[in-house]
Amino acid sequence: MPVKIVGPGDGKLGFLGSIGVRFIIDGKEAGDRFSLVEHPMSPHALAAPLHRHTREDEYSYVLRGRMGALLGDDVVIASPGDLVFKPRNQWHTFWNAGDEPASILEIISPAGFEKFFHELSDLGGAAVLHTSALAELCGRYGLDMAPESVEDLVRRFNLKFPGEPAPLGAPAEAR
Numbered sequence: 001m002p003v004k005i006v007g008p009g010d011g012k013l014g015f016l017g018s019i020g021v022r023f024i025i026d027g028k029e030a031g032d033r034f035s036l037v038e039h040p041m042s043p044h045a046l047a048a049p050l051h052r053h054t055r056e057d058e059y060s061y062v063l064r065g066r067m068g069a070l071l072g073d074d075v076v077i078a079s080p081g082d083l084v085f086k087p088r089n090q091w092h093t094f095w096n097a098g099d100e101p102a103s104i105l106e107i108i109s110p111a112g113f114e115k116f117f118h119e120l121s122d123l124g125g126a127a128v129l130h131t132s133a134l135a136e137l138c139g140r141y142g143l144d145m146a147p148e149s150v151e152d153l154v155r156r157f158n159l160k161f162p163g164e165p166a167p168l169g170a171p172a173e174a175r
Contacts, residue, residue, distance in 0.1 A: 016047075017162045019045055037106045045166070047094045059106070061106075063105060113143075119137060
């Protein structure tokens with residue numbers, strides 16, 4: 001693989017309907033071993049309904065703000081520098097747990113699920129997709145999703161869904 005440097009303003013940007021996505025390293029570039037995306041999140045944005053991946057693990061590294069996550073029955077709050085492991089086959093979701101924008105790096109291993117984010121973003125995000133189209137997309141990527149969980153998650157954790165676009169990465173003075 002050739003040397004690659006990805007700067008803070010590099011990478012394709014998208015919006016998933018509730019949180020943003022910046023594509024940093026696609027699976028093809030990493031021999032399908034992993035992919036890396038950044039998720040900027042507006043204050044109190046719920047990333048997605050409860051869901052579980054059947055093919056990959058996810059690792060969320062908090063860059064700024066606070067990330068809340070429901071992992072099975074456990075609720076965790078992570079701060080900058082914390083890494084949250086979301087293993088395959090575990091029901092989970094995550095959100096911005098603060099009043100300021102948050103941003104996480106998401107490592108997906110093995111690669112492949114980043115293509116779901118590409119497709120979802122190109123289709124306009126989860127908020128505009130018909131339920132059957134979202135179910136078909138989830139099925140192609142081995143993702144089980146529980147859309148009916150949104151109302152309870154929003155109420156339980158004082159969240160917004162869908163969210164609004166949030167700025168990327170570290171504050172400008174740190175770039």
